[in-house]
Amino acid sequence: MTEPYRVVVVEDDPDVAFYIKTILTKQGCIVQTFTDPSFAQQAMRLYEPDVVITDIEMPGITGIQVIELVREVRPGTPVVVMTAHVSVDYAVEALRANANEFLTKPISSSELIAVVGRLAEEFRAAKANIPDPEVVLAIGAxxxxxxxxxxGILLSHRAAGDEVHILTLSRGGRSGHVSERQAEAFMAAELLGARLHLEDLPETEIGENEPTLGIIERLVSDIRPTVVYVHSEHDMHQDHRAVNKAALLATRAxxxxxxxxxxxxTVDFRPNRFVNIDGWLEQKVQLVQAHRSQVAVSRYHSAEFLEATARYWARFGEGATCEPLEIVRDSGDLSTASGETARGQRDVSARQLSQ
Ligand SMILES: [Zn+2]
Structure with a gap:
């Protein structure tokens, strides 16, 4: 047998709970029973079950609410709902809440075994197909x-369940009030669902050595990113070039x-990957325009300019809008060197990439 199935039973009637536990334990399952449904979420975290079995009606809580609590902690976990009565109302309600199965008491042991086995097997197979989430670090001066x-690329990372970090090395004192720009930066990160690491290097004087290098190295060792985006060396702004140099060194692994x-x-910027961002452009504009103080003073923040740029790059890629990238490195082997599992080469962005 494969690794034993883990089952959590939420049932206020201890006799029923014991009955289910006895049957499933005989089948080699590891079963945890809870007569108090308020432990449901804690049980999810502790036991990471393959299947949850719950009564439809318990004091103070319904099976439907249990489904919600369970899925909040571990989305996709299969839930079997039990009821004492054959009731169409309950069945409809349970199905609407996406219960995977519906068993009527008295529970037949063969049916219980079959249902739990099937759902656990399906759940494990589905999990095996989901790639590990990436840890994404986007670095900007x-x-x-x-x-x-x-x-747009960061938005699609978030949609794919990846963890996104933004490292911003200065607070933009020259082109706006620091506190205002700081607030805008946090607002944009929040819209994106990203964690912002905001540093305070002097704008226009960012260097490629210390302290820039150390700041990036420390964050890299702290969050262990699998994907990094940074400025290109083909850039007129010296801060951007310095951040590019420091980041390439700090992210060598x-x-x-x-x-x-x-x-x-500059026109020397020469991308070799064009990531389709169809469906993300509108939200990208919102992210950029969250930097409100810049909208009035910079044409790069206008929706038209952003859209035109994305449409232009699509001529080399797929779809109607793209973001261009110069690939520095994209290999599957390096993460093993740092002690992590090799994830192999993997596309970003839902994930239509073309060279
Ligand atoms: Zn900049």
Whole structure:
């Protein structure tokens, strides 16, 4: 037999709970029973069950609510709902709440065994097909650089369940009030669902050595990114070039590293990957325009400019809108060197990439 199935039973009637536990334990399952449904979420975290079995009606809580609690902790977990009565209302309600199965008491042991076995097997197979989430780090010299360069790509990472971090090395004191730009940076990160690491290096004086290098190295060792986006070396702004140099050094062990197009990129910016961002452009514009103080003073923040740029790059890629990247490295082997599991080469962005 494979690893034993883990089953959590939420049932206020101890006799029924014991009956289910006895049957499933005989089959080799590991069964935890809870007569108090308020432990449901804790049980999910502790036991990571393959299947949850719950009564439809318990004091203070319904099976439907249990389904919600369970899925909040571990989305996709199969739930079997039991009821004492053959009731169409209950069945309809349970199905609407996406119960996977519906068993009527008295529970037949053969049916119980069959249902649990099937759902656990399906759940494990589905889990095996989901790739591990990526840890994405997007690095920019100033607030809004990252949103302009890879806003659409970051949105699609979030949609795929990846963890997204933004490292911004300065707070943009020259082109706006620091506190205002800081607030805008956090607003954009929140819209994106990303964690913002905001540093305070002097704008226009960012260097490629210390402290820039150390800041990036520390964050990399802290969050262990699998994917990194950073400014290109083909850029007019010296801060951008310095951040590019420092980041390439600090992320030398990261599996996938690529450079995005900043507002000040030069014509030498030469992308070799064009990531389709169809469906994300509108939200990208919102991310960029969250930097409200810049909208009035920079044409790069206008919806038209962002859209035109994305449409232009689509001529080399697929779909109607793309973000361009210069690939520095994209290999499956490097992450093993740092002690992590090799994930193999994997596409980003739902994930239509073309070279
Ligand atoms: Zn910048």
């Amino acid at each position: 100033h607030p809004d650089d990252v949103e302009i360069g890879v806003g 990261v599996r996938s590293v690529s450079c995005y197009q900043s507002a000040s990129a």
